[in-house]
Amino acid sequence: MTTTAATAVDADELRGRVSALLAEYDPATVDRLTFLRARFDAGLAWVHYPRGLGGLDAPRALQSVVDAALEAAGAPDNDPRRIGIGLGMAAPTLLRFGTERQRRRFLRPLWTGEEVWCQLFSEPGAGSDLASLGTRAVRDGDAWVVTGQKVWTSSAHTARWAILLARTDPEVPKHQGLTYFVCDMHAPGVEVRPLRQITGEAEFNEVFLNEVRVPDEHRLGEVGDGWRVARTTLMNERVAIGGQALPREGGMIGIVAELWRGRPELRTPALHDRLLRLWVDAEVARLTGERLRQQLATGAPGPEGSGMKLAFARLAQEISGLEVEMLGEEGLRYDDWTLRRPQTVDFTGRGPGYRYLRAKGNSIEGGTSEILRNIIAERVLGLPAEPRTDKDVAWKDLPR
């Protein structure tokens, strides 16, 4: 690993490197994968990563310079929405806790999208209380034998690798007996089943692990240190929320506002004031997100991030609920109950009924609104924690 002190890379140098890359690999003629591999090797994948691992030890903020230059040149991207879990969660964890061998093995195909990643954390019995999960990993020579059931796994059916959290010691309190692995989704004993949602579609999967052998060299971090490793993963999940800048009326409010403008026959005074209230709420949420991004840009992030997910979930639910009601007879209809396997949420391509139902998940997935309120109350407001009864009890003795 090239951990020699990084020379300060600036925007000009990056533009130069982009030009050099484009000169050698013309996006118009080179195939996509060749280009992406070359970009990675040039350190232009994620410039704040170390040299040799797709980066240049450059400030993270400079990534936008590279992206803009490549986009202007018509270069292909790595389809980040398709490989979001790899980029957003697996990569930072591999970088921080992976061995040099693991990082070299996994990061390049992860970034280029040759290998899709998924996340094997949640279980049917361990939702908000993730640390209580029960999937067992038992040591057997230089491997671990893993058995259990995971749920809410997106991309499991397309993934080659998974980040996996499993219990290696049930005799100690729940946070202490976990270990973090990289699991081969093609290994014998891994079974992926689509998990149908109330919308009719199956974005996610259940994953059944039946005596799956995971080599010890695919362990990330120490045995029993899995919770600490997982926190890195989860913190990176949370950073991703709050997301990109929206224009005014960006998001779901725009759909309903356009409906209002285009369909005068649906208007009533009572709906009008409700629409205006939600319009104000949506605009203020947009401003709050914008303010958060401005704080992040100055390097002084405020605690607002914890609240944005809460706000957006509530808004999506209230707005879509209003939309169905506003449509009246049309609101009684649905677009399609066929079981489909979309890669992502599609709030704009589908109908109002879908929006209404799918938005219900916004306050559950990625941390329930209840857990977020706990976090705000304790970590932001500093209110005292509730009495805990599960901290010092061996996992095997906890009520379930």
Place this chain on the structure above:
Amino acid sequence: MTTTAATAVDADELRGRVSALLAEYDPATVDRLTFLRARFDAGLAWVHYPRGLGGLDAPRALQSVVDAALEAAGAPDNDPRRIGIGLGMAAPTLLRFGTERQRRRFLRPLWTGEEVWCQLFSEPGAGSDLASLGTRAVRDGDAWVVTGQKVWTSSAHTARWAILLARTDPEVPKHQGLTYFVCDMHAPGVEVRPLRQITGEAEFNEVFLNEVRVPDEHRLGEVGDGWRVARTTLMNERVAIGGQALPREGGMIGIVAELWRGRPELRTPALHDRLLRLWVDAEVARLTGERLRQQLATGAPGPEGSGMKLAFARLAQEISGLEVEMLGEEGLRYDDWTLRRPQTVDFTGRGPGYRYLRAKGNSIEGGTSEILRNIIAERVLGLPAEPRTDKDVAWKDLPR
């Protein structure tokens, strides 16, 4: 005490006894107090009380027969609003836990209103957690020496007697170290100060007890059994809530509805839908109360009672808040900040600002809305209690 088996008293007999009372004591000529004493002695005060204590061991439901007959004859009543604490809380507790001597001493002047009662329970440091109160009573010969501070005491400045809850043993858990007394409000060391509220007026008092001597013969129930005695008092407080039948638009919604009808210039579409929502909520709360009363009348009370106070507090607050907003410029004004000492809440005689401010107390006094929600969740829905940390700890060791 006349605890011989009560002969079944029926409505006809009661009407006969009323006629006899009226024949002997003509309300048109006899003075009020004489009449009330005679009524008490005739067993027509509260007919379900024992003979000799103002009653006839009759079914409680027959009281209405007596009241109607006396009202028709123009007889004076005992001004029940003025002596509500005596009638509603002290009397049932005296009846259940008092000695024969105590009952004979206290009940007659309590009922006639010759002696007003107040309640010394709440303390600044013990609100919802009443059992944690700290007023100390220390045994000294055949008396107790009481020192502490009580608050939210209505009628303290007119009262002759108080029901008092004090801590006689700080070494045991909080529910076990309390004792219940009758306290002479004219005794040395009792100081009553008006407690001004945010409305400007002072309905209530603070009461300071400075080495007040309470004779042991004024103890109600056993030493250390005060919590059990107090529960009788508090249960009777709760029965009083839910109250009397209202006509449609009875209560605060009627004030705002009339405002809407009489002042077209205040109307806007947004206010209209809010008013209609609250009108519906008020009408449904009225129906819910009516249904509760019908259940009570059949002898099968439902659990709805616990919710009525919650509902009425919310309604009073939302309706009065709307009223101030609807009035606009007029809502910026108040009627009078002068310190006054009213005996009761006056939601109709005062202005909108008063209603708005006074209604805030509705979700605090007589059990906060938070405590009521706990009660509903645990006692009605059967949800599990929270982990308790204060049940088995000596009172003196509790955090305060």
Place this chain on the structure above:
Amino acid sequence: MTPARTVVPRTDQDLLYSEVEQDLRSSVHDLLADRCPPAAVLARCEDRTPHDLALWRALSRDLGVAGLLVPPAHGGHGATAREAAVVLEELGASVAPVPFLTSAVVATTALLGCSGAADEIARLASGAATAVLTVPLSTAPGSAFPQGVRADAAGVLTGRVTSVGDAGCADLLVVPATGPRGPGLYAVHAGARGLGADLPVSLDLTRPLVDIHFDRVAARPLAGPGAAEPALATALLTGAGLLASEQLGIAQWCLDTTVRHLGERSQFGRPVGSFQALKHRLADRWLEVVSARAAARSAADALASGSTDAPVAVAVAQAYCAPVAVRAAEECLQLHGGIGMTWEHPLHLFLKRAKADEVAFGTPGRHRAALAGLVGLPA
């Protein structure tokens, strides 16, 4: 407090359940518990055959619910909206896919307002046939007479009606149509020539919609001008008022199911139901459900007694109960966490029904606007 003088007080309503009503509830409840658990409803929806006609036969014939609102002279039980409301509470609490509301309540009430429908009424009352009033499920009481279907002088119908709930299992269509002499109600046999049906995809899987086309369909006149409009109005008012009891049933099921789930599931070493934030929310939902019960009973009682106050009671009940059912279902989902988002757990059937019911027979906003006129609170 000063009562307002402009609004008539009502103190004579019976808001409780009679013994007869409780017995009826028990019978319906037991049958549904046996024959219609939510998992079975879900399985039927997956097979795209939501209507459970065997269940409907048992309900309508064995328990006689089809003839509840029909006078004995017409072969019914001569009960009232109060008893029908109790049945709807139970049907709502199991999202039972049977045409009780649409056939035994709404279509039957419409037919009872016609002078020449004795045969049809008798067949409905016996459970031998089901009927549907061909208006969109979203039609509110007080709406203008529908203009989608025209009748010629011979009673031949042409036109189109969309989003008719439960029409897929109806034997008889009761069709509001405008003819040369004005508004009328017409009877059409489900197998009539010229009748066409499209099956749109419905949000509520358990009360599927049908779009109906009339292409010169022969029909029998049931009511003409003067009778058709009040018959239709009464049917819609009754449908809206009794829908509140269905919504109550949905809300009660959602609350009960949530309470049970939270009592059973542990997280952080304790039952989830012991967390105070959830307890307080459930206490609020409970208060809404008991309030919805009073509102629904009031509407049923007012309809049963033919009170002039029925339009107010119905509007209050719909404005109140519709959002209560939606909130109860939404909270049920949220407090089930991930499991609530799965197709496998039947609670989504209740959510979809509750949301569709919010639109059915008029939205809450529509009912509030109606109230404004009824109780003298003009815009």
Place this chain on the structure above:
Amino acid sequence: MTPARTVVPRTDQDLLYSEVEQDLRSSVHDLLADRCPPAAVLARCEDRTPHDLALWRALSRDLGVAGLLVPPAHGGHGATAREAAVVLEELGASVAPVPFLTSAVVATTALLGCSGAADEIARLASGAATAVLTVPLSTAPGSAFPQGVRADAAGVLTGRVTSVGDAGCADLLVVPATGPRGPGLYAVHAGARGLGADLPVSLDLTRPLVDIHFDRVAARPLAGPGAAEPALATALLTGAGLLASEQLGIAQWCLDTTVRHLGERSQFGRPVGSFQALKHRLADRWLEVVSARAAARSAADALASGSTDAPVAVAVAQAYCAPVAVRAAEECLQLHGGIGMTWEHPLHLFLKRAKADEVAFGTPGRHRAALAGLVGLPA
């Protein structure tokens, strides 16, 4: 998601606080902490002398806040609505009874729209005098020009204006009045002959109202037709927009005070703030306060830059921040339990201010109605 095309996106706003603004905040904060603790405000109210003119002198002269919005050429500091907003946050957080909003913001902005008011502006900027715009405190931006006061050709005023906030401590009245040539703004000295004042009882003890009578009062014309209306409109828009920052300050104080109280008070053997139901409510209030901050900053920034979007930003900020402040104060009271109902605890001053501010410069409903026109969502 599809962005709508009809509404201009805004991405150029600075929603943070500059270092200068933070420094200004610190100065104001320190002075208020020293001179204006809530208990002192309460004591002044009990003496019926709410205005703290000594404090106002310190603020206006020592810290120069009176001249913030005034260009240096007129003797001011040439700052913008952004800095004034920061001052208002601090003043709101101490319900300070000083005429900053009414004099240094609203009256000053009105005067800056007049061509002939240089003297008055200079006196206000130096803190030598305070002024008030004589409109009811409830007047919303976009209201019709007031008709309560008439001017004759000689500029003599007759009429009446009610509910003018802070007028009791003003040296100068800026009076919108209609004369023979149309709308105008006029300057009247507080001691002028023919001027009368009634002191109604105010809900907000810290911003008392005055009803003003003009009985042939001599006045100096400041702006005539063409200038008076935009000057008034800008003053009201600025007042409404910056009121949002005062509301933010109120809400922040209420939240902080509640959190502190719940951390300190124990019931049932644990800090009250450890009860989850209360924690969740406070988390919701917190989210509202951080959102109100973004909304208030947006309004201040739009006013500061003279953006054409300012009317939208102001309406959004008022519609959002007014109820947030009221809810924060109401929740502060509820979660203080009985102590919150006592006159002795100063939180009622914040509740009364928040509720009065909800009406001041237009209610939230009024601002939403204005938005409907501004963003193309007609009724």
